[in-house]
Amino acid sequence: MKTWIKSGEPWIWATAGGIAIALVAVLGVLWLTAARGLLHFWPAMVAETTYVEKDGSRIRLIGEIKEQEEVAVRRLIESGFKIESTDKFTTRYLLKLGNRDVHGFDFKWYPAPLLSEFTYPQDLITVERREWGNFYGHLKAVKENGQVVAEGVAALPELERRIQRASELFQKIFHIEKDEIGDLNYEMERLRLKEKKLQLQGKLDEPARTGMEKEREALNGKFGALQARLEKLRGEIGRDSLSAEVMNGQIVDVPLEKVAEAYRPNAMGLVDKVGYYFRKLYAFGTENPREANTEGGIFPAIFGTIMMVVLMSILVMPLGVIAAVYMREYAKQGPLIRIIRIAVNNLAGVPSIVYGVFGLGFFVYFLGGSIDQLFFPEALPAPTFGSPGILWASLTLAILTLPVVIVSTEEGLARVPRSLREGSLALGATKAETLWRTVLPMTSPAIMTGLILAVARAAGETAPLMLVGVVKLAPSLPLDGHFPYFHLERQFMHLGFHIYDVGFQSPNVEAARPLVYATALLLVLVIVALNLAAISLRNRLRETYRGLEGM
Numbered sequence: 381m382k383t384w385i386k387s388g389e390p391w392i393w394a395t396a397g398g399i400a401i402a403l404v405a406v407l408g409v410l411w412l413t414a415a416r417g418l419l420h421f422w423p424a425m426v427a428e429t430t431y432v433e434k435d436g437s438r439i440r441l442i443g444e445i446k447e448q449e450e451v452a453v454r455r456l457i458e459s460g461f462k463i464e465s466t467d468k469f470t471t472r473y474l475l476k477l478g479n480r481d482v483h484g485f486d487f488k489w490y491p492a493p494l495l496s497e498f499t500y501p502q503d504l505i506t507v508e509r510r511e512w513g514n515f516y517g518h519l520k521a522v523k524e525n526g527q528v529v530a531e532g533v534a535a536l537p538e539l540e541r542r543i544q545r546a547s548e549l550f551q552k553i554f555h556i557e558k559d560e561i562g563d564l565n566y567e568m569e570r571l572r573l574k575e576k577k578l579q580l581q582g583k584l585d586e587p588a589r590t591g592m593e594k595e596r597e598a599l600n601g602k603f604g605a606l607q608a609r610l611e612k613l614r615g616e617i618g619r620d621s622l623s624a625e626v627m628n629g630q631i632v633d634v635p636l637e638k639v640a641e642a643y644r645p646n647a648m649g650l651v652d653k654v655g656y657y658f659r660k661l662y663a664f665g666t667e668n669p670r671e672a673n674t675e676g677g678i679f680p681a682i683f684g685t686i687m688m689v690v691l692m693s694i695l696v697m698p699l700g701v702i703a704a705v706y707m708r709e710y711a712k713q714g715p716l717i718r719i720i721r722i723a724v725n726n727l728a729g730v731p732s733i734v735y736g737v738f739g740l741g742f743f744v745y746f747l748g749g750s751i752d753q754l755f756f757p758e759a760l761p762a763p764t765f766g767s768p769g770i771l772w773a774s775l776t777l778a779i780l781t782l783p784v785v786i787v788s789t790e791e792g793l794a795r796v797p798r799s800l801r802e803g804s805l806a807l808g809a810t811k812a813e814t815l816w817r818t819v820l821p822m823t824s825p826a827i828m829t830g831l832i833l834a835v836a837r838a839a840g841e842t843a844p845l846m847l848v849g850v851v852k853l854a855p856s857l858p859l860d861g862h863f864p865y866f867h868l869e870r871q872f873m874h875l876g877f878h879i880y881d882v883g884f885q886s887p888n889v890e891a892a893r894p895l896v897y898a899t900a901l902l903l904v905l906v907i908v909a910l911n912l913a914a915i916s917l918r919n920r921l922r923e924t925y926r927g928l929e930g931m
Contacts, residue, residue, distance in 0.1 A: 410904065417898030421660040423645040423653050426506055426516055427475075427498040428627075431490055434460060441495075442504065442516045442627040443477040446487065446890070456491050463493045474890070478506075478514035479626055486513055487890040502647040505536075505624060508640045510670055513891060515634055517624030523633065524620055535622075539642060542620045546636040549617040556610055564603050566862050571595060577758035664898065673852065673882050674892045678899055680854055684770070684872035685906060687858060689839050691774035691868075692781070696834055699778065700785025701820075701827060707786075708793040709815060721790075728783040736844025739776030744768055744848060748869075764869050770858045771868035773849035777841060781834035788833065792826020793819065821921075828918035832911050839907045842876035850877045852885075875903040 384390065424444040431441050450469050457463055463470070471492040480486050507515035521531035522538045530538035575592050578584040617637040626632055643656065667677030711717050748765040756764040765771070796819050804814040820827075842850075851871045858870045879899050886892035 410901075413897050413901045413904070417894060417896075417901045418661075420894030420898055421657050421664065423506075423643065423648060423656050424476075425500050425645055426504045428501055428504065429498050430496040432462075432494040434462060436462075438496075440627045440629070441475060441477065441490070443475040444516075445473055445498070446476050447474040448472065449474075451491070461491055461494065463491060465493055476514070476890070477627070478516045479632075481512045482626055482630070482632060483628075486888055500646045502644060504646055505642055505644050507622070507624075507634060507642045508675075509634070509638050510640055510675075511638055513671060513675065513888070515624070515632075517626045517632065519622065519624050520631060521623040522620065523623060526621075528623075536644065539622055543636055543639055543642055546617055546620060546639065549613055550637065553610060553613050553617065556606055556613070561603070561606055562856070563862075564599055564606070568596070568599055571599070573758045580758060665902070669853065672887060673878065674886055674888055674895060678873075678875070678878060678902070680857060681873040681875045681878040681899070682902070682906065683857055683859075684850075684854070685839060685875045685903070686910075688770055688774050688777070688845075688872065688874065689835055689910060691770065692777045692838050693831060693835060695774055696778035696781055696785055697827070697831060700782050700830060701789050703782070704786045704789035704793060705815065705820075708790050709811075709819075724783045724786050728787075731843075732780060732841050733843040733847075735776055735780045736847040738779070739772055739844060739848040740768070743772040743775050748772065767869070768847065768849040768871055769869040770849050770872045773845050773872070776844050776848045777838040780841070780844065781838050784833045784837070785827070785830035788830030789823060789827050792823035792829075795826070796822050821924075825918050825922040828914055828921065832914045832918070835910050835914060836907055839910065840876055840903065842874070842880055845874055845877055850874045852877075852881050875899055875906065879903065 424446075426442065427445055428440065428442050430438045432438055448471055451472050453463055453465050453467060453470050456470070456472070472489050473492065473495070474487055474489050476487055477483060478486060501518070503518055505517060505519045507517075509515055519535050519539065521528045522535050522542060523529060524542075571592055575584065575589075578588055614637075618635060620636040621633045622636065622639070622642070623631055623633050645653075648656070664677045665682065666679050668680060669678060670676040707717055707720065744766065748763065748767065748769075751765040752760060752763055800818055800822070801814055804818045805811070809817070849871050851873065854871055854873045856867075856870060858867050858872055859865065860867070879896055882892045882899065883896040
């Protein structure tokens with residue numbers, strides 16, 4: 381036994397066991413996240429049942445069965461439910477009843493002994509609305525300007541046709557409001573800042589004022605024309621509505637301008653459900669969020685996360701490599717350099733929120749405020765760079781991940797054989813040429829390793845970003861068609877903060893829970909994709925310089 385322990389074999393097995401446990405834990409988390417998140421997009425069956433109220437009356441319920449759990453019967457009795465059962469435990473169901481504007485709530489738990497058998501009528505319709513969440517009911521009629529145009533069997537085909545028409549009108553309205561009017565607002569603001577800048581410089585003479593007034597009148601004319609188009613489109617989109625019977629027997633009209641999609645899940649076949657599933661997955665990744673981020677897609681958060689990580693990588697790489705090259709190749713090795721190395725290693729353990737406070741104080745208030753005073757005085761007191769934005773968020777994360785890049789680069793420089801440096805110098809190359817043409821290329825795999833670790837940490841950080849740039853809902857992307865195209869001063873959305881916001885700040889927790897899992901899975905996939913790209917580049921560089929490492 382002692383011989384076996386001294387051989388080191390137990391530690392090999394212990395290491396393998398630890399790695400196996402870690403892999404199982406990671407796969408378990410990914411499986412849970414994927415199962416909870418991806419199933420959210422599958423079209424759920426809509427059930428119909430009756431429920432015995434505390435006064436003995438029966439009411440009809442219509443909704444999706446979201447969860448079920450075992451609960452003690454005594455606990456339900458103590459809560460006021462009149463249950464006659466000899467069993468100690470029973471089942472209760474969480475029903476998504478929708479129709480929040482009608483009933484006042486979305487989700488509610490119901491004990492199984494007070495429910496009748498669940499049925500799934502094929503005429504039940506699920507309406508995904510742009511406001512107030514889902515709507516469930518029995519479709520009765522389709523109306524145009526309050527007049528019935530189809531009912532009964534003919535109602536559903538007519539409804540699908542008119543929803544398609546309303547969706548096209550909605551997209552036109554959205555394009556005018558966001559793009560065309562947004563362009564005009566940008567031009568109006570540019571004109572205002574130009575006028576104020578000339579005024580501050582004392583150059584606002586009468587010809588300049590007249591020219592700007594003409595330009596402003598032309599913009600106001602375009603704005604009036606767009607408003608007229610909007611009014612016409614809003615009148616057209618508000619024409620149609622659907623009538624449906626909800627679970628309390630009330631007939632409710634739903635304007636189609638608020639409807640994103642309507643379908644009968646109980647009547648859908650497997651092919652229809654698969655098509656719906658992939659369509660919703662695509663919409664989740666390409667559309668904007670709605671309903672306090674609990675509905676719609678998360679494209680702005682995906683875009684903001686990737687752009688921030690790319691900017692962070694561009695900023696941290698030269699800073700980290702230059703610092704490592706100086707400490708390893710140029711600085712005199714002594715107590716001062718050793719203290720600096722210790723400080724760099726300790727910086728890697730500083731809580732990320734501390735970096736956020738530093739970024740807010742130094743980058744946003746001091747550096748950004750100074751930039752506004754020097755280059756954007758016409759915009760003051762409204763800040764341009766003196767407020768949180770994607771540039772300051774990227775710089776903050778660059779400082780946060782800088783120690784990782786420095787340490788990794790230094791380790792790579794230390795592994796380059798001294799004979800290669802001496803051979804390069806003997807052939808007449810300067811020290812700078814030796815570093816640029818020989819040492820750094822061989823160190824590139826280690827540099828890429830540092831970048832991979834930096835990306836993995838930065839992409840998932842949330843706490844510092846809450847102080848230096850990330851917001852719940854950004855009105856515009858940091859990249860658009862207006863000069864200078866990259867608007868580094870703008871705030872942005874981020875997947876990590878989106879998870880926090882939807883999971884902990886949402887007014888409708890049950891509706892938001894599946895989106896938390898789906899967004900978390902997407903964040904993991906984004907990090908994996910970024911890391912795989914960096915790993916592929918690192919492996920290619922390693923293969924290129926493998927022969928030199930043995931010299």
